[in-house]
Amino acid sequence: MVWVDDPKEIVLVIGIIWGAIFVALRGLIQNMVGSLILMVTRIYRIGDRIQVKGVYGTVMDIGVFRTTLMKLDEESGDHPTGQITTIPNGILFRETITNTSRELSFRGDEIRITLPFSANIQKTRELLVDIVSRHTVEIQDKAAREIEHMSDRKYLPEFGTEPTVFVHLDKHQILMVVKYYTESSRRAEIKNGIVEEISQVIPGILDVER
Structure with missing residues (x-):
């Protein structure tokens, strides 16, 4: 004890x-x-x-x-x-x-392309928007519906679902960044299709960053 x-x-x-x-x-x-x-x-x-x-x-x-x-x-x-x-x-x-899969079936993505100073910025911008839009048109419509549905239950800031191109000027080249919404489960497939068409359609590309 x-x-x-x-x-x-x-x-x-x-x-x-x-x-x-x-x-x-x-x-x-x-x-x-x-x-x-x-x-x-x-x-x-x-x-x-x-x-x-x-x-x-x-x-x-x-x-x-x-x-x-x-x-x-x-x-x-x-x-x-x-x-x-x-x-x-x-x-x-x-x-x-x-x-990245819950409630919304889409997510943001981007592709960066580098061009020489001799490139036509306006024409390239239009080509990028056209190419990306054709590959993501169904996703844009679906994303808009999902956003509208979610905004009925939760606060969501207003934003568009169309592709947007941003231009950055360097000393020796032009960097163009196209941002778009893609289907989460098919992100790689959709991006590959866009990059392949960009490489074929837009002349003078120095580099493409996925």
């Missing part, structure tokens, strides 16, 4: 033990609670494309403790890299999660 002169010492020891147990199990508890929150709130679902803490990929599985992702290469138009990674479900308490 152990005798303790001061009962406060027992309380202190018990508190230290419980504190150590809580610290050891905190991550486990957060992951379990995170899993329950995901089930209820549906922040992301299997098949969604999410970005969290520098990791971007398609959700393959949502387990009790961890979520499995197929990593995507955003630079190449969301092409699967073949790399599979996992993130703890408790990460939603610590990091911002961006879901």
Whole structure:
């Protein structure tokens, strides 16, 4: 039998033990609670494309403790890299999660082309808008409907869905950036089609950045 002169010492020891147990199990508890929150709130679902803490990929599985992702290469138009990674479900308490698939089926994208100073800026701008519009006309209409539908439930700033071209002049060349909305699930396919036509139709291109 152990005798303790001061009962406060027992309380202190018990508190230290419980504190150590809580610290050891905190991550486990957060992951379990995170899993329950995901089930209820549906922040992301299997098949969604999410970005969290520098990791971007398609959700393959949502387990009790961890979520499995197929990593995507955003630079190449969301092409699967073949790399599979996992993130703890408790990460939603610590990091911002961006879901590019939820509620809106489209997302912004851009293509950069470099031209010599001798290029006709106005004509090139018109060609870019025409090419991109033909590849994304259905997406523009769908995006407009989705925006209108969402604005009935949530605040959304007004913005158009048509392609826009920005021009930047350098000392030796012209940089033109065309921004447009594309279907999230077909981003790579749509971008490849646009780039191929731009390369064939617009003369004098020095470089195309996807």
